[in-house]
Amino acid sequence: MTDPILRAVGLTRAFGGIKAVSDVSIAVRTGSITGILGPNGAGKTTFFNLLTGFTKTGAGEVYLQQERITNLPPHLLARRGLVRTFQLAKPLAGLTVEETVLLPALRVGAGQDRRQARERAAYLLDRVGLAAKAEATSESLTYGDLRRLEIARALMLRPKLLLLDEPFAGLGAGEIETVSQLIHEIRDREEVTVLIIEHKLREFFKLVETVIVMVAGEVVAEGTPAEVVKHPKVLSAYLGERAYEH
Amino acid sequence: MRFFNRTDSVVSLAALALLAAVPLLTSDNYVLGILITAICYAIWAGSWDLLSGLTGRENFGHSLFIGAGAYAAAYLNTAYGIDLGWGIVVAPLVSGTLGALIGLPTLRLQGPYFALATLVASAIAHTLCLLLWRVTGGEEGLSGILPMAGSQSDYYYLVLTIGFVSIAAMKLFALSDAGLVLRAIGSDEAICRAAAIDVDAYKITTFAFSAAFAGLGGALFAGYQLTAAPDLLSSGLSITIVVMAYVGGMGTIYGPAVAALFLALIVEYLRGFGEYRLLVYGLILLVVVRLTRHGFVDPFWRWLKGRLA
Ligand SMILES: Nc1ncnc2c1ncn2[C@@H]1O[C@H](COP(=O)(O)OP(=O)(O)O)[C@@H](O)[C@H]1O
Ligand SMILES: [Mg+2]
Numbered sequence: 001m002t003d004p005i006l007r008a009v010g011l012t013r014a015f016g017g018i019k020a021v022s023d024v025s026i027a028v029r030t031g032s033i034t035g036i037l038g039p040n041g042a043g044k045t046t047f048f049n050l051l052t053g054f055t056k057t058g059a060g061e062v063y064l065q066q067e068r069i070t071n072l073p074p075h076l077l078a079r080r081g082l083v084r085t086f087q088l089a090k091p092l093a094g095l096t097v098e099e100t101v102l103l104p105a106l107r108v109g110a111g112q113d114r115r116q117a118r119e120r121a122a123y124l125l126d127r128v129g130l131a132a133k134a135e136a137t138s139e140s141l142t143y144g145d146l147r148r149l150e151i152a153r154a155l156m157l158r159p160k161l162l163l164l165d166e167p168f169a170g171l172g173a174g175e176i177e178t179v180s181q182l183i184h185e186i187r188d189r190e191e192v193t194v195l196i197i198e199h200k201l202r203e204f205f206k207l208v209e210t211v212i213v214m215v216a217g218e219v220v221a222e223g224t225p226a227e228v229v230k231h232p233k234v235l236s237a238y239l240g241e242r243a244y245e246h
Numbered sequence: 247m248r249f250f251n252r253t254d255s256v257v258s259l260a261a262l263a264l265l266a267a268v269p270l271l272t273s274d275n276y277v278l279g280i281l282i283t284a285i286c287y288a289i290w291a292g293s294w295d296l297l298s299g300l301t302g303r304e305n306f307g308h309s310l311f312i313g314a315g316a317y318a319a320a321y322l323n324t325a326y327g328i329d330l331g332w333g334i335v336v337a338p339l340v341s342g343t344l345g346a347l348i349g350l351p352t353l354r355l356q357g358p359y360f361a362l363a364t365l366v367a368s369a370i371a372h373t374l375c376l377l378l379w380r381v382t383g384g385e386e387g388l389s390g391i392l393p394m395a396g397s398q399s400d401y402y403y404l405v406l407t408i409g410f411v412s413i414a415a416m417k418l419f420a421l422s423d424a425g426l427v428l429r430a431i432g433s434d435e436a437i438c439r440a441a442a443i444d445v446d447a448y449k450i451t452t453f454a455f456s457a458a459f460a461g462l463g464g465a466l467f468a469g470y471q472l473t474a475a476p477d478l479l480s481s482g483l484s485i486t487i488v489v490m491a492y493v494g495g496m497g498t499i500y501g502p503a504v505a506a507l508f509l510a511l512i513v514e515y516l517r518g519f520g521e522y523r524l525l526v527y528g529l530i531l532l533v534v535v536r537l538t539r540h541g542f543v544d545p546f547w548r549w550l551k552g553r554l555a
Contacts, residue, residue: 090437094497099426106424108424154440156441
C-alpha cells in the first residue's frame with residue numbers, strides 16, 4: 001500500500017455557529033478516483049475550500065504527501081500540485097480560450113518555456129475537445145465548454161491531486177459522458193489522483209472507486225459505490241430518493 | 247494579436263512627430279505650456295488605467311501619488327537645492343513606495359475598501375499638506391523651483407519624451423503576460439489563485455508602478471509650474487483623471503492617455519468656466535457612462551481602423 005496522497009485530520013469549520021464541516025478525517029489513496037457524495041449544504045465545497053486554502057480552518061490539519069499544508073495560500077498549494085476547480089465554471093472576461101488555458105504558465109516565475117507551454121495548452125484543448133475554439137473569447141463558450149475549459153486549465157498546472165467540484169453540474173447527458181471519460185484518461189495517462197464532489201448522479205458511481213459520504217458537515221459513510229448506496233445513513237439522507245438517480 | 251500592430255505603431259509615431267513639430271511652428275510659451283499640462287494629464291490617466299483599468303479596482307485617490315511626486319521634487323529643489331532632474335528620478339520612487347504601502351493592506355480586501363482607502367488617503371494627504379504649512383508651504387505650495395531647462399521648448403521636449411516613453415512602456419506592460427494576468431484577476435480572482443497566481447503580489451506591484459508613473463508626471467508638472475501646489479493632492483484632480491480614463495476606454499492605456507490629452511486641451515479653452523470645470527467633467531462622465539461601455543477613444547479608433555483596412 002502506498003501512502004495516501006492527501007490526508008485530512010479532524011478538519012472543522014463553522015460559519016456563525018453552524019458547523020459547515022465538522023471533524024472530518026479522510027485519506028485519499030494515491031492514484032485513485034475518489035468521490036465525495038452528499039446532499040446540498042452538506043459541506044462538500046467548504047471541505048474543498050479548507051483543503052485548498054480558500055477558507056481558513058477552524059481546527060484540524062491537512063497533509064499532502066505527508067507534508068503539513070494546513071492553511072497555506074491557494075496559489076502555493078496549486079504550485080505544489082493540489083489543484084481545484086469550482087462548482088460554478090466561469091469565463092475570464094477578455095481572454096481567449098487559449099489564453100485561459102495558458103493562464104497558469106503566464107505568471108512571473110512559472111518557469112515554463114513559452115513554446116512548450118503553448119504546445120501543452122494546444123494538446124489539452126484538443127483533449128477536452130476545444131481545439132477548434134482556441135481563438136474564441138472564453139465568454140462565447142457554452143456552459144459545457146466552460147467546464148471542460150476549466151479542467152484543461154487545471155491540468156496545465158500538472159496537478160498531483162485534482163479536486164473537481166461538481167464537474168457534471170449543468171451538463172447534458174452527452175457532455176457528462178465526455179467529461180467522465182476525460183477524468184478517467186487524466187488519471188490513467190497523467191497519473192493524477194482525482195477527488196470529485198457530486199451530489200447525486202449515476203455516472204459518478206461508475207466513475208469513482210471509493211465514495212466518502214458527507215451529511216450535515218460530517219462523514220457518515222465510506223466505501224465502494226455499491227456499499228455506500230446501501231448504507232442506512234445514506235438512504236436516510238436521500239430520504240426516499242435513490243442517491244444515484246439524476 | 248497581443249502586440250502593437252503596424253497601424254497602431256505608425257499612428258502613435260505620427261502623433262509623436264506632430265507634437266514634436268509644435269515648437270517649430272510656434273514659440274508661444276502659452277501653447278507649449280498647455281501641451282505640457284496635457285501630456286502630464288495623459289501620463290496620469292494612463293497610469294491610473296494600469297491598475298484600475300486592467301483589474302477593475304478603482305483608485306479614487308490618484309492625486310495622492312501625483313502630489314507626492316510633485317512635492318518630493320519641489321522639496322528637494324527648494325529646501326536642498328537638488329536639481330530638478332534628480333527630483334524627476336526620485337519622485338516615482340517616493341510615489342511608488344507610497345502606492346505599495348497603501349496597496350498592501352487594502353488591495354487584499356474585497357469590496358469597496360480599496361476605492362475608499364485611496365479616497366481617504368488622498369484626503370488625509372491634502373489636509374496634512376495644508377496643516378504642515380511650514381514644510382509644504384500650505385495653500386501657497388512650494389514655489390521657487392529652479393527651472394531645469396533653458397527654454398520652455400527644451401522642457402516641452404523633455405516632457406514629451408518622458409510622456410511618450412512612459413505611456414508606451416505602460417501599454418507594452420498591459421499587452422504583456424503580466425497585463426493578461428491582471429485582466430484575468432479583474433475578471434475572477436479565485437480562478438487566478440487556483441491557477442497558482444499570487445494575486446495580491448500582482449495587484450500591489452502594479453499599483454506601485456501606477457503610483458510611480460503618477461509621481462513622475464507630478465514632478466514633471468511641478469517642474470513646469472515651478473511650484474507644487476495643494477491642488478495636485480485634491481480629490482477634484484483624482485476624479486478628473488477617473489473621468490478621462492472612462493472617456494478613453496478602460497484597460498487600453500492609450501485610450502485614457504489620448505482622452506486626457508484632448509480633454510485637458512478642451513478644458514483649457516473652457517477656462518471661462520473657472521469653478522465649473524469639475525461640473526463639466528461630472529457631466530461628461532454621466533454622458534459617457536450612460537452612452538458607452540468602453541468610452542469613446544478606443545471604440546472610435548477601432549472603428550476607424552476597420553474603415554481604413
Ligand atoms: N462563506 C460562507 N459563509 C457562511 N456560510 C457558509 C459559507 N460557505 C458555506 N456556508 C454554509 O455552509 C454549509 C455548507 O455549504 P457548502 O460547503 O457549500 O455545501 P455543499 O457544497 O455540500 O452543497 C451551508 O449551510 C452553507 O450555507
Ligand atoms: Mg457545493
